[in-house]
Amino acid sequence: MIKKWTFYLSLVCSIAYLSSGFKPFAVENHNWFQSNNQKEMSYLFPSQEEEDYANLNVPFTGKFFIGFKEAVAFKESQGSYHKINSLGYMGKYQFGFETLKTIGIKDSVAFLNNPKLQEKAFVALLSKNKWELRDEILYYSGKIVSGVEITESGILAAAHLGGAGSVKRFLNSNGNKKCKDDYGTSVKTYMRDFGGYETTGIIADSNAKVK
Numbered sequence: 001m002i003k004k005w006t007f008y009l010s011l012v013c014s015i016a017y018l019s020s021g022f023k024p025f026a027v028e029n030h031n032w033f034q035s036n037n038q039k040e041m042s043y044l045f046p047s048q049e050e051e052d053y054a055n056l057n058v059p060f061t062g063k064f065f066i067g068f069k070e071a072v073a074f075k076e077s078q079g080s081y082h083k084i085n086s087l088g089y090m091g092k093y094q095f096g097f098e099t100l101k102t103i104g105i106k107d108s109v110a111f112l113n114n115p116k117l118q119e120k121a122f123v124a125l126l127s128k129n130k131w132e133l134r135d136e137i138l139y140y141s142g143k144i145v146s147g148v149e150i151t152e153s154g155i156l157a158a159a160h161l162g163g164a165g166s167v168k169r170f171l172n173s174n175g176n177k178k179c180k181d182d183y184g185t186s187v188k189t190y191m192r193d194f195g196g197y198e199t200t201g202i203i204a205d206s207n208a209k210v211k
Helices: 002-020 065-077 097-102 108-112 115-132 134-140 152-162 164-172 187-193
Strands: none
Touching: 065 115, 065 152, 097 108, 097 115, 108 115, 115 134, 115 152, 134 152, 134 164, 152 164, 152 187, 164 187
């Protein structure tokens, strides 16, 4: 009987000893971890105020080449590969059939139904225009023409809109010749809106073709 009581007493003492190891003797108060309900937590979304979202850009593409491509595409077609406008321009980047032929594409139906081909066509036309406008890019980059800072990406975007000839007329006239497309969008507007993007990776090629 004494042995049994000794066993139970030892067991209770052991449990009490072990349990005491999990009880903190002092709890530190870290004020840096606590929030003050009187302070506005400005990083919380969603917000009911529309202006809180005005400067958000999701997804973020910045001034990288992918940002340039998507910005031009949104301006041209809202990014739709299958769009044909009222003038017959086709695809995500709104190519005319004659322009497509200059970069080796002769089947407009196949072009319209092939997103990969459209992406290649955009790069090929950039390469061709970069060659055509290489002197203008070298001479005018960084200069202000008609209130717009001229950059390589702005020149290439404007050439995509109205052709290399329109860009040359605008720059060589110091902005006095107001070159516009059939919808009234000017070369100057494209140079302004698409300036400062990363396009140095585009290789100037007078005979650029889609392969």
